[in-house]
Amino acid sequence: MLVLTSTHDVTTDLVLRILAERQVPVVRLDPGTDLHTGAALTATYRTGDQRGTLRTPTRELDLTQVRSVWTRRPSPFDGPPALDGQERRFAASQSLWGVGGILASLPGAHYVNHPWSNRAAEYKPAQLATAQRSGLSVPSTLITNDHDQARDFASHHTGAVVYKPLWNTPYAIDGQAQQVWVREVRTHEITPAVAMCPHLFQAKVEKAFDVRLTAVGNRVFAVQIDSPDLDWRQRQSLMQCTPIAVPDRIARSVSAYLTLFRLEFGAFDFAVTPAGEWYFLECNPNGQWAWQPDSITDSIAHALADQLQNRPKA
Template structure:
């Protein structure tokens, strides 16, 4: 049976997993939805209650009846590489492709509907609380007075993007930023704003959860550091044990969100507490594996290549 890897051509993280799948002798087809229609093709037939479907790319064919798993890693926009791309064609192609894949019995990492819901940060925070994670006090508001009250109450607060995307083209990452004491919150009325109590951290933690395996790495932070994604602290990622209570919370979180994979970010404070910041359902792990040697790509490949129950 075949593993279907949905990702773009330039994806080093996917390359690592593909290499592991080859090592394990698992058949796979790598397919970018951006190439459909064009160099990629599909066909699905529904006759007398029976379903047969196929995807093809570069001379390789994946039968929908023979899929064991689907890994949605970093797929391109459907029909983006078409001869005459359009928003209509992208929507039509997405409905055709993902609708056909929904007809299979394959396992997903992660299913598009679960992934879409899991991206929504307000819901993430609610699930994190319910799962048992420590979560910094957070406010999402369009009321300037509420923002000012929150900032006065917690004094040190940061502002974050709700979606993680900027309106630019191409989109840019928006750093988490400390709010100055004399901040003018009148602009909050123009767009939903997410404020959160600042956690004075001694380290960033990235926990990559693959099925029932959890791989954690720690990177020491500089005093006053806010967003660990930016700036060189002079420290590298190092493997770290996952506390039992964190593992239980991760498992509860993934069960409620129906995720097979999640990249969790935490801020470790001076007491050693791991504060939940977010869970990226499609987060990178290549940089962690390359610095720490944690066998994350092998774990992903093993999950994808496991025989159906």
């Protein structure tokens, strides 16, 4: 089993401990950094034959023997620290397309998730379209760089409208990292600056609570999140999490969603109304999960270990 993640990813340790207890052999690699500190990767391709070897300071792995790959949280390919400027960017790009391509193309390996499936599933417009195709309810949403369209959308909703970034792009002011949270927006706040890039506006769901649903294969684990904030991530110390049952229809739609994106894992966010209707907000195909109550975290860790150890039936 090959696990691709950074050295400091403590969430991975929860699953690796379970696999160690089961005596499942595992090689852990951070390809973005380890290949600059003694690891080496080789692949050969001939007609009818594909082979490869990963060598670390302590292990040597025949890539044809890899049964499962867990793409967790590997570091980005930044290039060797000894290089800078153009040379470092060149090396980083070659690593992305070379190393990334080798590790994403291991013959017969089961991926959780495949890195290319992760990337495809990170686009919010694709998430919304796929959620609809899967039978999930989606709040009325507009994505546009047209100022007039945005103002018209906001003015024609009787309830509130929120703004969400389409990607968690790094942003700093005076060297201090900033976070763009989901927030309400009023019509007069929408300026012609919308034309600078696409913006996502969405009808605010009048919710009773939020739900984080973590899916591993056909197993789902959910917690009810009670928070004083519109965006519960903003002050996680104030939220309360309680395990909650998942309605069968939601579980079926989540399974369909994963199938359409070719995912084995997904971290789904829902807003639930006082009437009990679940509205899909987004799905992080590689979301964090170890912050949840111990019972849920332990169940997810065991489900991931099962998914990696026992290849799904074709």
